[in-house]
Amino acid sequence: MAVVPTVQEFLRRANVPYSVFPHVRAYTAQEEAAVTHVPGRDWAKAVICFVDGEPVQAVVPADLEVNLDELAVLAGASTIRLAGEDELRWLYPDCERGAMPPLGPLYRQMVYVDEALAAEEQIVFNGGTHGDAVSMRYEDFAAIAHPIVGRFARRPAHDLP
Secondary structure, eight states: OOOOOHHHHHHHEEEEEOEEEEOOOOOHHHHHHTTTTOOOOOOOEEEEEEEETEEEEEEEEOOOOOOOHHHHHHHOOOOOOEEEEHHHHHTTTSSTTTTOOGGGGGTTEEEEEHHHHHSSSSEEEEESSSSSSEEHHHHHHHHHHHEEEEEEOOOOGGOOO
C-alpha cells in the first residue's frame, strides 16, 4: 500500500520536497518510529482533539503525549477533549484508523505543534496508512501545515520517576 491519494495530491500541490517510504506495519507512533529507525523525537504523532467543538490536530513527538490542559491554554479554549474512534472515521475517511497525517489544512483543521517537535530539523509521519511514512524538513512542513507552535507535550505518566 502507498500513501493515500488525497495526501499524495496535497503534498504534490504543496510543491515542497519530501520523500515517502514503506515500512513494516506498526500501529503506535513509538512502534512506527522504531521500525523505521527514526528517533521518537522526529516522528510526528497527530492526536485529534475537539477544541470548543472544532476538530484540531495536536502534533507531538512519538515519545511524548498531549497535555490537554496546556493545549487548551494555548488554543484559548473553554472546552477540550480527545476525539473518539467513531469521530476519527468520519474526520479521516481516506486514512487507516490512527494513521492520519498531521496535515490539518487538507482536512480543514488547525494544527498545533509542540515546540519539541518544531525544534527538529526533519519530521516523519504517517501518510494515511500504517505501512508508509512521509519524511520532510520541519521548515517545509510548517510552510504547508501553518501550525501554531507552543508547549503542550509531556512525558507519559508511566515514564515519570
